Every structure is written in structure tokens, then in C-alpha cells.
Amino acid sequence: MDPLLSVRDLKVEFDTRHGRVTALAGISLDVMPGETLGIVGESGCGKSITALAMMGLIPNPPGHLTDGQIVFEGEDITRASPRRMRQLRGRDISMIFQEPMTSLNPVFTAGDQIAEAIMLHQDVSKKEAWEEAVELLRVVGIPEPRRRAASYPHEMSGGMRQRVMIAMAISCRPKVLIADEPTTALDVTVQAQIFDLMRDIQEKFGVAIVMITHDMGAIAEMADRVAVMYAGRVIEQGRADDILDDPRHPYTSGLIGCIPALGREAASAERLPPLAEIPGVVPPLHLLGAGCAFADRCPLVHDRCRRERPPLAPHGMAAQEFLGGHAVACHAAEREIAA
């Protein structure tokens, strides 16, 4: 099966006070039709930039997509015209954001904002679009959808606003739905409801979901496959079960160690020293050297890690072949496999 969306060696740079910094240093990902791909990593590792690149929404200036491809259904959308991109956005690829409180326009009603997206991409009357918006609000589980359609964002809770965002994002039956930390700003019970809703929607519409999160718990719950990012790179990738049961990268192990009460400690504890939390922070992008970006925080670090950056996957394997397989960018993991 061909991937629906594949990112190849994508490089994104930003002009900053420190000169040009690399936010994405050549990442590759595949999204298969109807699956959920989780992208996980700490703050600042480039998750949102990856998502915005897929939408063609890297802010420019200061951002530049300097290399690589994003292929959607056979078309390299990094080369698409702005007009073509506008057609795809919201219709074939849509996105929901981390900040439900501020992502809806305060001066328009929820119904108007959903209907606007419908009218933009479909040949329907205003009235039909409104009826469809009400129906979508019902689908995303908003009580009294007809009344709520006429409400303004400030009259709704964060969870409800995120449901409105989801209704808007699925209004044109997209093939890919990118969810950038959709529950970070919401409290725990609401988080679980939103995850349930996303699973329902995936079942109903067969949409592929790209779930961005910094929480391995969310990955365990939602994802079929996972890409773990660190400092602008994918450092481990594979099926969610494989990675959760048998993480190869010390960073991934650390993230799994951060899952509260998941009962996976036993599996990983034998292999690696347990990490309740990963000490240290992601180094600033303009200070990244030649070696592994995780070296300074890594419990298994050795000389080679500081000199030479480990490539993703055992040597020589093409990105395409990762699919279904388990790939990791770590010298320590490689030695272990060789041994």
C-alpha cells in the first residue's frame, strides 16, 4: 500500500537573531491511509513545524522550507502553487491546534466558522452549509447543536471549542487530519473525551490522523505507528506496540519512563537504567554540534556519540523500507543489535 502522505528529507530553517537555525534537519515520515501516526517529542523539537509544513503554512518570513519533499497522493506539495495549496488545505488535509481558547475567531459564531469552510470547498448554498455545520456539531458530540451553532466562541468551554475545531476540520471529509497537541490545554477528563471522539471520527470517515503530542500515554492510547522526534530529527520510528514494548533509543525509553502508571517499567527496566524524567533540556538549535543532539543528556553516551551523528536505521536502508519496521538513530542501540 502506498503512503497517503510522505515527507522526505524535509529541511526547514528559520532566520533568527542567531542567524539561520535549522528547525527540521531532514526528516522523513509516512502516513498511510486511515492510520494514526503519532509524532512525539519534547517542546521545541519541531513537531508543530512538521505539521505546518504539511499544511503549507510555515510562516515566511522568518521560515524557509529549504530542502526535501512532501508528497500527497503523488503530488509534491512543496512545489504546489498557493492556489493549489488553498484547495488542499481544509479539504484534503486539515488541522486542529493546541490552543482551543484562541483558535476560533471571537467575532464569528461557531456555525459561521464551520459553514465558511464548507462553502469554500463545496458547491452548496449558505443554508445548506449551515445545516451541515449543525449536523457536524452533533457528530462531534455537542449538545443542542442548533443552538450552539449560533453561539460565539467565548460562550463555550475549551473542550467544546476544540470540538468545534474538530467539526470544522472534518467538514470537508479530509484524507489527513493533523492534530497538534489537541488536548494539551484541556483537563484530563476532557482529554479522554476528545481522544474518544477522534477515534470515532476515524472509524466513521476513514481519515488518517497525525497525532502530535509530547505524551507517550496519548501515543499508547491512539497511535498505530510512532515517530519520535528530537531536536529537529526523527530518532526512532516504528509500530507503536514495538516502540512501547521495546524502545531502542535511550530518549524514547526516557519518554516511556515518563508515562504514569502504565505498567511498562518491567519491560524497559532490564535494558536501560530507568528514568523517571529525562534530565536536561533540548539544546538550543543554533548550538547543535556535529554529534548526537541527545549526547549531553544520554545515560549511555560514549565518545563516538559526540563526534558522529547516528543515522536513522541500520546503514543503507531506504526510508521506504522503515515502514512497518523499527528504525532507530543511536550508536548504542546499533552496537547492541550487532552484539
Place this chain on the structure above:
Amino acid sequence: MGASGYILRRLGYGVILLLGVVVLNFLLIHAAPGDPAEVIAGEMGGATQEMMDKIRADYGLDKPLIVQLGLYLGGVVTGDLGESYFFNQPVIELIGARIVPTILLVVAAQMIAITLGVGMGVLAARRPQGAWSAFVSVFSTIGYAAPVFWTGLMLIILFASMLPLFPVEGMESARFSGGPILYALDVLHHLFLPALTLGIIFLAQYARLSRASMIDVLGADYVRTARAKGLSERKVTFKHALRNAVLPIMTVAGIQFGNLISGALLVETVFNWPGMGRLAFDSVLRRDYPTLLGVLFFAALMVVVANLLTDLGYRLADPRIRTGGSRK
């Protein structure tokens, strides 16, 4: 409380405010040096003590100040603003003949300032680092700093001698003949320069404010959402962003109305525009206190009405205010 309750409450505040303004103006003017009786006597061509006493009695100037104030307030409430010392005509009639040109001038200037200013600011915000943006910043600083009479004189020089397209004096052509439509056009033609002069000063502020407000709003999350829907940049800018960016501009527009009216006083003098500004100016020189008080009263009334309209407009434009007010 619903919208009508809100309006009633605001109207009540407006009335109290106006009464306060009337009392303060009255006391201030009576604290100023100069005896109106002398001025009136001067107009009549002589000033014997006997005449002065008679004048004081006729105009009620011999009564204690507090009584005069009470009489004046009573008049105001019943729509009587007294008689002009100079014209010997009810003040209300004098103002009635001049208020329309002033409103015309102020509204036209405000419209010029807002449309041009917001247009300039919005275009500048689309490329904050661009040349146009820099031009708008410089232009608005100069426009803001330049005094009204200087701008007016420059425009007069420009249009009177170099580019005589627009009349620089009065509100209508002498010996005008033609139908009402032609007359309206004639007035508009005369209105152009005074309104532009008055507008330019405020235009600069709107340009600066809307540039800043628009840059702010264009970075908002909901603008990103609008783009993520696939909307064109034009729709994103003029529908999603501008609707939010105008909110602070509306607030300032309301506040500026007062300044606009005092600016109109100068502009009317420069362009010989037959409005209340000229009347106020002349009344000061003639110590025609009732007329001056009347003009000030109407100026305050216009400001109060303008602010009320701005508030109502703001409630229409910002749903958060609308429901916020009704919850209280």
C-alpha cells in the same frame, strides 16, 4: 439587562454628564476677566453708569451668580439657551443655522481619516518590514506632529495657487443656481479641503494604530485557523483579521470625536467655513457669553452622542461585549 436597558442607562449618564459640563462652563466663563455689560454697552455706542445698570438688570447680570446659574440651567432644560449679546437673537437659532455645516465637516473628516488611515495601516501591516510600512510610519509621525493651521495653510497654498481644483473658502459658490443635486455637489466640492485638512491630522493616528493592531491580529491563532481552512489571503486579512483589528480603532474613534470638534473650530476659521467653530471664535472675541456657552453645550452634546453611537457600534462589532454586558 438587555440592550435597551443598557442604552437607557447610557442615556442617563449622558444627561448627567451634559449638565455637569453646562455648570462647569458657566462657572469658568464667569470667572474669566471682563464685564459683559461693558461689552454690550460698547456695542450700543456708549457706556454711562446708568446704561450699564440698565443692561445689568435687563440681562439679569445684577443677580447673584448662583441665581444666574439656576436661571440658565432652567433655560437649558427647556431648550432656551438665552440671547446673544451681539446678535440680539436667540442663541439656539444662531446655532441652528450653523450646526449642520459643522456636523458635515466633522463627519466627513472622520470618514476620510478612518478610511484612508485604516487602509494605509492595513496595507502596511501586511508587510511590516516593507517600504510602504516605513512610509506610513514616517507619514503618520509627521501628520501627527503638524499643527492644524499649518496643514490647512499648506493645502490652501497647494490648491489655491498650484492646483486650483478645489475652492479654499466658504461652503457654497456665490450666486449659486441649480437644482438640489447640483447644490449638494457644490457643497461637497467646498467641503473637500477643510475635511481633508481636519482628516489628515487624525488619519495619521488611525494609520499608526491600525498598523499596530493589524500586525498583532495577523499573528493570532484564529488567523492561522482561517488560513488552515484554505481561505485566500484577502479573505484572511479583510474578513478574519480586520474585523478584530477595528475594535481598538473604534474605541479611539469615539475618543477622537471630541478632539475632532475642537479641531473643527480652527479649520473653520482657516477656510471660512460657516459652522459653529467660527461662531465660537467670534463669540470669544466679542465676549458674547450666552453664544459661547451655547456653542460649548452643543459641542458637548455632539461628543456625548458620538460616544453613545460608538459604544453601540462596538457592541455590534464585538460579541464578547454584547453578552458580557447582558450577564451583569
